[in-house]
Amino acid sequence: MxxxxxxxxxxxxxxxxRFEALAARFSHTMCFRAPDTVRPEDYRDASVILGTPxxxxxxxxxxxxxxxxxxxxxxxxxxxxxLAPGVRLTNSTGAFxxxxxxxxxxxxxxxxxxxxxxxxNQREGLWRDEGPxxxxxxxxxxxxxxxxxxxxxxxxxNALGVRVxxxxxxxxxxxxxxxxxxxxxxxxxxxxxxDIVALSLPETAETVRLFDAAMIGRMxxxxxxxxxxxxxxxxxxxxxxxxxxxxxxxxxxxVTDPEPLPPEHPLWRIPxxxxxxxxxxxxxxRETYENIxxxxxxxxxxxxxxxxxxxxxxxxxxxxxxxxREER
Numbered sequence: 001m002x003x004x005x006x007x008x009x010x011x012x013x014x015x016x017x018r019f020e021a022l023a024a025r026f027s028h029t030m031c032f033r034a035p036d037t038v039r040p041e042d043y044r045d046a047s048v049i050l051g052t053p054x055x056x057x058x059x060x061x062x063x064x065x066x067x068x069x070x071x072x073x074x075x076x077x078x079x080x081x082x083l084a085p086g087v088r089l090t091n092s093t094g095a096f097x098x099x100x101x102x103x104x105x106x107x108x109x110x111x112x113x114x115x116x117x118x119x120x121n122q123r124e125g126l127w128r129d130e131g132p133x134x135x136x137x138x139x140x141x142x143x144x145x146x147x148x149x150x151x152x153x154x155x156x157x158n159a160l161g162v163r164v165x166x167x168x169x170x171x172x173x174x175x176x177x178x179x180x181x182x183x184x185x186x187x188x189x190x191x192x193x194x195d196i197v198a199l200s201l202p203e204t205a206e207t208v209r210l211f212d213a214a215m216i217g218r219m220x221x222x223x224x225x226x227x228x229x230x231x232x233x234x235x236x237x238x239x240x241x242x243x244x245x246x247x248x249x250x251x252x253x254x255v256t257d258p259e260p261l262p263p264e265h266p267l268w269r270i271p272x273x274x275x276x277x278x279x280x281x282x283x284x285x286r287e288t289y290e291n292i293x294x295x296x297x298x299x300x301x302x303x304x305x306x307x308x309x310x311x312x313x314x315x316x317x318x319x320x321x322x323x324x325r326e327e328r
Contacts (some may be wrong), residue, residue: 003047005046006038006043011293028304038053048067050070051068053067064084067083067089068089072093072095075203078315090310090312091311091320092292092295096288097149099287100149104226104252104280105156108157111249114130116272117271118130136157137162139196140165140193142164142165142196142197146172166182187215192220195224198228199233203232225239225250236257243267243273256275260277299311
């Protein structure tokens with residue numbers, strides 16, 4: 001079917017009707033599919049895809065001209081051979097900051113107030129005092145990756161009295177909620193000064209195993225590590241060793257490497273490790289879902305009108321064209 005727009009994003013009425021009306025104005029046909037019901041010919045016939053299709057399915061998508069991802073990470077889709085030359089790509093950066101930053105705060109409080117330990121005690125029926133706790137007020141935090149998610153977390157943490165510094169690859173004006181900006185290449189020298197290190201990074205050559213055993217070893221004794229970007233930024237074995245030795249007092253992970261984390265991995269059994277299965281974003285918060293659908297509609301409308309696209313990805317860098325930012 002020519003001029004087919006394939007949407008894998010769950011879309012409710014009346015928004016579905018708006019998509020259909022928009023497509024019809026440009027002589028296109030909307031095809032809505034749940035991800036588990038998509039047929040090979042759906043990918044093959046689509047000129048536009050909205051959602052997060054399997055990378056392997058795109059290698060035969062010969063008619064594809066434009067792909068809008070319903071997630072922020074684009075690295076798998078800019079790899080050579082995935083999309084044909086000339087295919088335009090956008091992502092949903094900007095839709096997740098509220099949901100994921102609140103998830104990060106939840107993990108931080110769970111660790112600082114020992115709520116994970118008390119939850120474990122509850123399962124065992126143990127009425128046991130787990131001792132001193134900490135306050136986030138006055139704590140120092142380094143946010144590595146100041147995109148939508150990292151900035152949203154920094155703002156909320158600062159409002160609670162956390163002294164926040166930030167790291168990013170490119171220079172930018174310091175926001176009022178950021179105490180100090182640290183260059184990316186100074187991270188190893190500066191990381192040891194912070195009580196909390198929060199990672200919100202995509203997967204790039206610069207970020208894979210950024211927090212290896214050596215970097216973790218440079219962190220402040222008793223610090224907490226949070227990671228919501230990509231699991232590949234942290235060496236999971238080195239992190240487990242640092243928790244078991246007491247070097248770090250806790251970690252909060254919504255992403256792991258590998259992912260899913262194998263059942264036999266020691267991180268699962270470390271009481272001071274808080275692990276969630278990559279659920280901080282997705283559609284779990286209604287606002288996130290609405291943000292993603294609205295952005296998909298705006299970009300589809302812009303594409304069909306020949307207007308500039310929001311969050312267009314530069315294939316040579318994997319970052320957004322407009323800002324060349326590395327953060328999610």
